[in-house]
Amino acid sequence: MSKATYPLKLPTSIKAAAARLAKEDGVSLNQWIATAVAQKIGAVETAAEFFTRRAEGRTGSGLGRILDMVPNRPPEPGDELPEGWTPDRLRHN
Numbered sequence: 001m002s003k004a005t006y007p008l009k010l011p012t013s014i015k016a017a018a019a020r021l022a023k024e025d026g027v028s029l030n031q032w033i034a035t036a037v038a039q040k041i042g043a044v045e046t047a048a049e050f051f052t053r054r055a056e057g058r059t060g061s062g063l064g065r066i067l068d069m070v071p072n073r074p075p076e077p078g079d080e081l082p083e084g085w086t087p088d089r090l091r092h093n
Contacts, residue, residue: 008033 010018015029022032075081 018032018036019029022029025032027035
């Protein structure tokens with residue numbers, strides 16, 4: 001396996017926690033961080049693949065029918081849209 005170096009700057013508290021956990025696991029800090037990054041990559045890629053497979057063949061064309069079934073009433077307390085919100089703001093995100 002080829003390896004690359006990368007200068008990593010961590011907040012002191014995160015580095016201290018990672019060092020403590022690496023020591024508890026009996027591995028070097030470098031190995032612990034590499035494993036943590038690998039686990040995160042696996043989780044993100046797995047989630048992306050899941051949603052890609054889940055969406056296969058779907059266009060969203062039936063969404064309007066589902067939304068038409070939502071009752072027309074004021075939102076529950078705490079579910080209000082932020083002041084000044086407009087639907088066109090969704091299109092710019």
